[in-house]
Every structure is written in structure tokens, then in C-alpha cells.
Amino acid sequence: MEKENTRSWQDQAERRRKVARSVCVCLCFVCQGLTAAMIGPAFLDLQLITNTDVQQASALFTSLSAGNMAGSLLVGLLYDLFNPSLLLIGGMLMMAVTSAVTPFCSLFGVMVVVCFLTATFAQMFCVAATTEEVQTWGAKASETALQATNCAYAVGAVAAPLIVEPFLAPINEAAGISAANYSVLDPRIQFAGLSGVSDSFLDPRSQDVGNTSFYSIKTSSEVRLNGSFYSNDSVSMPSVPKTRIHFAFSITAALSFLASIPLLVDFITTRQAARNDKESLGCVKALAEKEHRASRNDYHKGRPNLPRTAYLGTLLWVCVFNAVFLAVEITFPYYLPTFVVLQLGWSKSRGALVTSAFWLAFAGSRFACMFLVRIFRPAQILVSCFSLMVPSFVAFLLASLWQLDWLVWLSSVTAGVATSAVVPSGFSWVNDELMPVTGRVTSVVLLAANVGPLLNPMVLGHMMENSGAICLAYELAGEATLCALIFLLLLLFSRTYLRTNYGSIHNDDVTQDLQPLLSVPESVQKG
Template sequence: MDKEGKYGVRSADNDSAPMQDDDTKSKRSLCYEIRNSTAVRSLIARSIAVSGAYMILGWTKGQIGPAFPDIMMISGTDLTKGSTFMTSLYAGQLVGSVLGGFIYSEMNKYILFTAALVLYSFTIAAIPWCSLYGLMVAAFAFLGVCGGVFVVGIGSESVTIWGPTTRGRSYIMANSGAYAISSVLAPLVTAPFLLKQPVNYITITNKTTKNTTHPLSTWPISTNLSHPNNMNISLLNSTSVSQEDSRLYLAFTISAVLSLIIALFFFILYCQQSPGGKQTAANSKLDFIGTRSLFLKRLQLINIGVFSILQNAIDFTFVGYLATFCIQYMNWTKSLGASITSVAFFTRLLGTASGVFLVKYMRPHIIILSSTVISTAGFICLTLSAVVHFDIGVWISICSIGIPFGLLWPIMLSWINENLIPVQSEISGFLNATAFTGALVAPIFIGYMMEEISLLWFCYLFCIKSVVITGNAVWMFFYTTSDDTT
């Protein structure tokens, strides 16, 4: 099978890098090529712009987690209603990814990136001012639509720019690393602007039960509450906060400015295009890889879809609810909640960075299986640590979860591209659709289970999902090894 068919690079894209076999690499350094090749400089500029757009998505994802309690306070909602914000965000991303799949090949890609990023920045800046619940839901939904549109372009461009070369595969990992870096920095930048409200407590006394103490959210609550079933509730150490006390708008303004800067970069690339330059993306015929029966290949594609749904259900929502879980269940401060969010993203960055070296020594299916097993063990450890309120165990668990999750998505793309089907726009759209479907449904269950049953369901649900994706990884492993023997 030729390299183009194997790796799914569209040769019709004249902006793509020429394909080079790994064993016939040029001895010239990248710095030499940058100095002496206009084409390489153009590819570098495109790579920086695409990575910058991906970093904006990572920045926003890292910011929403620690800011979520303040967002709920601004809109006057509890955790159940607040979970609708995340649901609307991922619903918007699902719609945006479908919309982007249709229009990406119909208009200039640089203009598409520019317009989507500008609208994205305006929406980010508006979120801290949405005091009405419905308005906040709409803002998160529109933010998701804008992000979904340009994430399709990110997926397509990251594969196309450098082609199926070692440099191209390294760029995919570096792109994921850029996403992780921005996710680590965002909570640290956001933390100084969060409300410094201490955690409140209520003591519930019932004639037929023992006294119990529960952590409350930090929004204002009346100091004298009553319950019809002879239950008296007293609030201790209560302080009131209001929207005027929040400085979250400053943190989100920083995010909006960063998004506008990347939008300007894409607009400059558009202005620098030659009159006869390529305006839209092209697609070539898409076929499965290998000699297996079409039925087995389609089953494996379904397996990949399930893996993508559950992996992203974890990846998109775990960190988003992590700070809230630690603040409300573990009785941590908001600063600690922001810190563990940063640790979660930093360990993901470590995993992505290690993947740059691991791909040279380990095959993708082995990395995928190992990563899912380790992350499952981490979720089990997190659950046990939370049950006994063992803080150190929580920190260790987050590290053991973050590192393998930093490997999973880019390695999965490599596995699909080499063993199942070329990752072109159709497959990229399929993966985005399944990813955002998982991210869309997950907050509904998490918010409901945490609010109505127990906060520990935060841990239980992620354990169940992690076990299932381990089973998906086992299938991918045997699909690859048995194919190697034929």
C-alpha cells in the first residue's frame, strides 16, 4: 500500500508538505530549511497558527473548571442546573463540528478560522456578565458552536500540514502538548480573580437521626431555615457574595484577547496568500486499510466510536468537575481546587511529552492498552482515597490519570490512521461527533448523580467508563496483533 493511501494525506492539497519516507530523511536541519525555503516557512506559520487555535480551546477548558463555582454564583444556580452549562457547551460543539464539516471545504479556511475565533472571543468576554440562567446557557451553547467549527479545521490541518512523516507525527504530539500547556496555565491565571469565599457548612438536626454536617456551595443562603418534618437547619460562618464581588470578567477578558490575537494571525495568513493559492480543502476517496473483511472493519470503527464517546466523556468533564468535587466533598479551598486542576492538566502535558519519545519505541496499540489500564487503576485509587478522605491519595490518583490521558487521543489518531482507515475530513468529523456526544451526555448524569444521590458518584461514573474503554483498547490490541500475523 502506498504511503498516501496508508496514512490518509490528501495529495490534492498543494499547501501540504511533500511526503518523505522515514528512512530517507534529509540530513538538513529544520533551521536550515527555515532559512532557505519559503515553503517551509509557510508551513511553520500555519503550524503555529493551528497550534495557537488549539491552545485557545485548551485555555478555555482549563479556565472553566476552577471558575465554575463562580459561574454558578453569578447565574444563581446549583450544581444540577449548573451542569446544563456544560451540556449546552458540548451540544454547541457537536453542532459546530457538524457545521464545520460542511463549510470547511466550501470557503477559505483562514477566513473560517478568523471568523470563528473572533466570535469565540466575544462570547468568552460576555459569559461573566450573564446573570440570567437562560442567557448563560445560550452563551455556553454559542461558545461551543464557535469552538466546534474551528476544531474541525484544527484536526484536518494538523494531519495535512506536514504529511505522513516523522516530523508530521511529532507535530501532532506537539500540538496536543500546546493544548495541554494552555490548560495548565489557564487555572493559574484564573485563580487570583476567583472569589475568596470560605466554604460554609450547615448542621442538620432531626429528631430521629444523628446530627450531620454537610458542605454547602458558597452562594448566599438564609441563616434561618426550616423543614416541615421537624428538622431545624442552622448555617454557620455564613457570608454573602454577589455578582458585583466577582472579578471573573478580568480572567475571561484575558482569554478573549488571546483568542483575538490568534484570529489576527489567521487573517494575516489569509492576506499573505498568493492570488492563485488554494482556497478550500479537498477530499480524496476513503477506503479501509488492510485485508480483513469489511464487516470486521466496520465493527472496529464502531468500537472506535464507543471508545471516542467514553474517552471524551471522561476527558471533557473530569477536570471540569474536579475542582467542584474537591471543594464540596473533600472540603478543600478554591485555591486548592484550582491547583489540582492545574496538576491534572500538567500531568496530561507530561503524558503528551512522553509520547513524543514513546512512539519511537512502542507501537500505538501497546501504548493505548497500557494507558487505559493505568488510568483505570488511577480512577479506582481516586475513589478509595475520596471515601476515606485521604488527600495525598487524591493528588497521586490525579497524576496517574492525567499522564495516560495525555497519550490516548493523539495515539488513537495514529492507530486509526495506520491500521483502520485514513483520518481525513469524514473520519475527523465522525470522531468529533462521537467526542462531543460523550461530552454532551456526561454532564447530565454527573450533575444529577452528584446533586441528588452522592458527590462520590463523580468517582463511580468515571471508574465505570474507564473500565469500558479498557475493553475497547483490548479489542484494538488484538485487532492489530492478529492482523500482523496474517
């Protein structure tokens, strides 16, 4: 009896330690969401710091996607060489350092490198933390822990625009200028109906448009307005306002540093305990490996083998599907604050708030999906998501063309709801109806999926710079429609060709066991 009481007390103490560790990991994921989501609202101010235009500054988003890929590959190389907890803690601390120095990089090339390193270290933490949570709680019990990290990341993303907003550079009112009905066409701005205007062109590297106000203007000897040339050199232009976003980045870095301290303390204490009980630890690992092999054998048992051509072709289309979707999901919140300022004439504060609304809808929908996945099948959830996502981005396009502010808010919120469940439900659906989702398949799909957000900023930045900010709305509507069509084709393929020739590959028990492993945090999905 005494031994049983002692064992029960030890089990309770160990469970409390696991819960405390998972809470610390969730706090770190909040900081991850803060770090990742603050780049979008701060984008215009980062342009001011580096003296770049939209096309050039879009390389920052490309570097973030490249960093996510590098972080995933780096963890794969280092995971067996170092203690996973060291990768987790080291990634968090280094992310805090690189994030803090980002707004101090006046040289654009240096800022690109720093953003790349920030994303790399952030991804190292995400992958290591996800793996640790699964190993700590087991496949089934880790479902709640991983869903909690998903929600924690989204909470940080919601708070990021609110933290950045007070420190954004203000939009100065240019003395002697009143404008109405202008359209933004980078690198120049065409005016209609100006009064008292000096002959000038906007400097695209230091421009910020909103409420007909501009940061700096390059004077020219003459400018064409409504088909005629005018000249007036008497108007004084305002100086370029200074940004204070380094405070926002410093706050986030400090929170990241503080969040990593409990994990460091836990690592030191558990390492000492492990040294005192190496034999028990070895037995636990051996048992876990045995259970993993048995689960893997059960998983493949009874599942049909597709022909090599069909298997590779299906895998290719799954990769394309995820690449197109992530291009939409990541691009929208990154460019949304800049878009509403340049295209709709909003203030930066409103741009930050609408981005926060997107993330709030995303977080709420992700939380609701924790319960919906137990009621609806993955295919049903995906059909619902795309039925809402395509109309949302089409409505966003129409709202941008017709200058309907309320529709911009509504479409941004519905887009957040629609995009929240596609990636985790997509993996579950692929496992149910297309092919077994093994570790190798997951790695290939996640790495290939980053091609979309890696290339999208290059194309979009060029289009926005040369054809106007409205290109963002057109591209998102087109990519969302393309992604929905690819999903429908894959769904028809699985329900006709695969089911007719190979039967159903669905396995309720296996799908339930794999669900925790497939519901990886949002930042891991992007890497």
C-alpha cells in the same frame, strides 16, 4: 546559478513564512486550551452568577459538547464555500467575543447558548487549523506541527486554572458556626456535631462548601440535628460573595483576539500573493491532489475487505469505546474543582491547583508521547495507559471516601498521564489492527464519541445533586473500568478472529504516513 540562488532564497522565505504561521497557530491553540479548561475551575462561580445548582449548571458542559459537534459539522458544510483561513480566523475572533460575555450572562438559558456558541467557534478554528497545517506541510512533514499544536493546547489548559484562581469568589466564614464531620447531600446538607447553629438549610443554588464555610443559608423554623429539633433565629448569616471571574474570561478573550491578528495579516498578504501567481497555485493543488489519490490507492492496496456485518460491528464498538473514554477524560477536569470543594471541603484555590496539576501531567505525557510513538506500537501504549488509568480512578475513589488529600493529588496526576495518549494512539491502533481509518471513519468515530461527554453531565449532575458529590468518583471508576474492558475485547477480537480469518492488516509504511493525520489536537478529538 543565479536562478538557483533565487529559487533557494524563495524556498527559504516560504519556509520561514510557514514556520511563522505555525507558531501563530500554536499561540491560538494555547488560547483554545485556556478557554476550554477555565470552565471547570469557574463552575461554582458560574452557579453563583446564574443562581443554579449542580444538576442545572451541568447543562453548561452538555452545551459545550454539543457545540463541539456543531462546529465540526459546520466546518464540513462551509469548508468548500469559504477560504479555510477565513473559517480559522473567524472562529477565533468569535470565540473571543462569546467567551468574554459568558460571565455576564445572569440568565442561565442565555449562558447555555453562549457556551454552545463558544464551543462551536472554537471547534471551527480547531478543524480548520488542523486541515491547514496538514495542507501547508504535507502528510509527513506536518507531524511535528500537529504535535506542537497538541502541546500548545495542553499548555493553555495548564495555565487556565491559575488564571481563574485569583478571581474566584472567596468562601466566607459564617459567624457563630462551627462544624465537624459533615457530609454534603444536595440539595440539603446534613450536619453532625454543630454548636451555636441557627435552624437553617443551605440554599443549593448558592452554596459553596469548603473549610466548613457557606455562602448563603435559607432560614427555617426548625432543623433536625442528630435526631432532635432545635431552634435559634439569632445568628446572622453572611451575604453571598460576589465573583470576579469576568476578569479571567476577559483576559482570555483579549489574548485570543491578539493571537488572531497575525493570522489575519498573513491571510491578507498571502491572498495578495496568490492573486499574482494563480497559475502556479493551480499546479501545486493539482500535484497535491494527484499525490493524495496515489497515497489513497497505496493505502487500500493489499488490505483485506471485512464482511459488512463484521465491519459495521467493529466500527460500532470503536465508537462506543471512544464515547466512553471521552466521557471520562472530559468529565474529570470539568468536575474536579467542584468535587474537591463539595466532597472534601477544600478551598477553591486548591481545587484550581489540583486541576492545573492534572493538565500539567497531561501536557508532559503528551510531549513524551511525541518520542514514545517512535519506539512503541499503539497497542503497547494503550495497554500502558489503561493499566495506569483504572488504578488511578479507583485510587481517586478511595481517596475521596477516606479523605486522603495526598492520594487525591497523586491520582489526579496519574489520571492526567494515563488519559493523554488514548485517543491519538487509539486511532493508530484501529488503523493497524481493526480497519482502515479513512476520512469517513474518522468523522463517524469523532461525532459518535461526543455522545459520551454530551450525556454524561446530564446523568452526573442529577446524581451529584440527589446522592452527593461522591457519585463523581464512583462513576469515573466505573466508566474507566468499562472502557478498559471494551479495549481488551477489541484487542482479543483483532488478535483472534480478524487475524485468524483475514490475516494481519498492519502496514508499517501506511501507518507512518497516516500518523500525522491521526494525531489531531485534543480539542479536535473531542469534537
